[in-house]
Amino acid sequence: MASSLKHEEIDAFRSVLLKLRARFRGDLAQMTDEALKRNQPDASGNLSNVPMHLADVGTDNFDQEFTLSLIENEQETLVEIEQALVRIEQGTFGRCEECEGAIGKSRLEALPYTPLCIGCARKMESRA
Numbered sequence: 665m666a667s668s669l670k671h672e673e674i675d676a677f678r679s680v681l682l683k684l685r686a687r688f689r690g691d692l693a694q695m696t697d698e699a700l701k702r703n704q705p706d707a708s709g710n711l712s713n714v715p716m717h718l719a720d721v722g723t724d725n726f727d728q729e730f731t732l733s734l735i736e737n738e739q740e741t742l743v744e745i746e747q748a749l750v751r752i753e754q755g756t757f758g759r760c761e762e763c764e765g766a767i768g769k770s771r772l773e774a775l776p777y778t779p780l781c782i783g784c785a786r787k788m789e790s791r792a
């Protein structure tokens with residue numbers, strides 16, 4: 665059951681993930697803010713706190729679309745970061761969600777939030 669990672673290694677990954685999460689959250693807040701501002705040129709004032717579904721935001725502005733697709737990607741990554749932090753708490757960090765094998769350390773160093781070992785990630789990609 666025990667992960668093959670040492671306690672100190674898990675601690676190091678946790679702090680990397682926490683930093684990544686803070687960065688992604690900051691980026692997302694800023695990008696969302698800018699994208700939504702561009703959507704309301706008359707600045708009627710009170711729209712900025714309205715939670716808007718990203719898919720419903722105007723479609724006639726390429727820049728905005730581009731920003732929004734970046735936001736969606738970042739949101740996915742943010743979810744993966746959150747899940748990786750949960751796995752650290754649960755003691756399953758470093759184990760592949762598909763085959764339950766160990767995820768290689770060099771892979772975790774490159775992608776600390778990945779839920780899959782390299783073998784399963786490749787299988788997923790070829791399936792897509």
Ligand SMILES: [Zn+2]
Binds near residue numbers: 782
């Ligand atoms: Zn696997």
